[in-house]
Amino acid sequence: MAAELRRLGLQPTLWDAAERRTSVVARVPGRDPERAALVVHGHLDVVPADPANWSVDPFGGEIRDGMLWGRGAVDMKNMDAMILTALGDLHAAGEQPARDLVVAFFADEENGGVFGSHPAVVQHPEWFAGATEAISEVGGYSVDIGGTRAYLLQTGEKALSWIKLTARGTAAHGSRVIRDNAVTKLARAVATLGAEEWPLHMTSTTTQLVGELRGILGLPDDAEPDEVVLATGTAAGFLQATLRVTGNPTVLEAGYKHNVIPDTASALVDLRPFAGQEDEVLDRVRELIGPDIELEVLHHDIGLEFPFEGALVEKMTATLQRHDPGAPVLPYLMSGGTDNKALAELGITGYGFAPLRLDAGLDFPAMFHGVDERVPLAALEFGRAVLADFLRDC
Structure with missing residues (x-):
């Protein structure tokens, strides 16, 4: 270069x-x-x-x-x-x-x-x-x-919180009955977070965009934002995620041998809140994963x-x-x-x-x-x- x-x-x-x-x-x-x-x-x-x-x-x-x-x-x-x-x-x-x-x-x-x-x-x-x-x-x-x-001109971007979830439990032989299993606890937390249906949140940009899309698509003025965005076809791949917070687990780490129950398990989650909602969204994540799971913010950036x-x-x-x-x-x-x-x-x-x-x-x-x-x-x-x-x- x-x-x-x-x-x-x-x-x-x-x-x-x-x-x-x-x-x-x-x-x-x-x-x-x-x-x-x-x-x-x-x-x-x-x-x-x-x-x-x-x-x-x-x-x-x-x-x-x-x-x-x-x-x-x-x-x-x-x-x-x-x-x-x-x-x-x-x-x-x-x-x-x-x-x-x-x-x-x-x-x-x-x-x-x-x-x-x-x-x-x-x-x-x-x-x-x-x-x-x-x-x-x-x-x-x-x-x-x-x-x-049509052309999409990017006038903003969501905030970013890359977080790490850690569960701790009892290390033991893989053949034992162990209820305090770090992997099981982490799996429950990750599944709960991944299934969360975050509420619709319209910003000034998405409100203007959805209004323009309704006109181009010939949809009524009261057509729901989700309906409007999904009607855009492949463009929805970008636009759908601008209507809500997203929280996607992306990396799982646990264990080192098939017959050893590990004492820790962790997951990385790519969390994308809206500007100004970061603390509120992290509080909701803590509610979802429960008190037994540790949450660490590895990287944060503004919206x-x-x-x-x-x-x-x-x-x-x-x-x-x-x-x-x-x-x-x-x-x-x-x-x-x-x-x-x-x-x-x-x-x-x-x-x-x-x-x-x-x-x-x-x-x-x-x-x-x-x-x-x-x-x-x-x-x-x-x-x-x-x-x-x-x-x-x-």
Whole structure:
């Protein structure tokens, strides 16, 4: 990444928050240096992939059937590539972006930015001096809504609490009758938490989105939010989780031998509350798991929600519609999180704008952290062109 930036005449800084956790940052001079700068960022890391489950080498970057296959194809090396190529197009044309850009490629986002964006904003706020807004991943992509292609612009994201549950019991031979079994206690707690039906919670963003969706789908004004979201087809893979708190057990650890009852068992849970609900949700989790289960918060990060208005939103919307005339652009709240959370510590307002025009039959939400992750080449070409135009006029 640094070599590509140098080829554009830039001087990138490489910084390691920890061993093998390298972030790359560069500043691109704009036509109007008096304006506030825009941070354009992505992350370099990806989640693991088991080659045994894939139909291609997950790290081979294979092109097949008009698509680029590989881990990170959508999360989020696609945006990283579009940033570089869009900047390259401006450079080749002898053009500058409308204002200064802080281009940042962070390490460690999939680990919550612990060794990436979070220490970067704390230890090197000067890299982001003068920046007030940012764009990054998981927004600006198209979805098919009842035969209408629309674009979802990410204006917020839920909060994040990664928690660990621990049960303790009596270690013993596996053949004995042991009621104080740590695995059994943990299993009950995990099953109860996993089955919890969290109540509907509408934010200003989801209220606006559901209203827009009702109009596009021709549904009555009193159609329930769940009904509306499920009617969007594959887009519901992202949107459904924005209506409620989610709490998904993801890792279980216990024992070391078939005939030994362990004295401890633990589970990791990915908990996504809404901004401002974190303590309330943790209290509810404690009620669900009971007093015998220990709860530890391993990592917490804030939720964000910004208005679907203002000059930056108008420029993103106008650029998308210039390349896809007549397509509605809608706000949405992301169920996951991005490095915009860290930039918010510096007062920077962050949106998701990684533009992709996708085929109606592609289940895009399933690509994130999924098997056989892939992105259409035509979508990358579209995004490159949209992003270059946006940066030229941002």
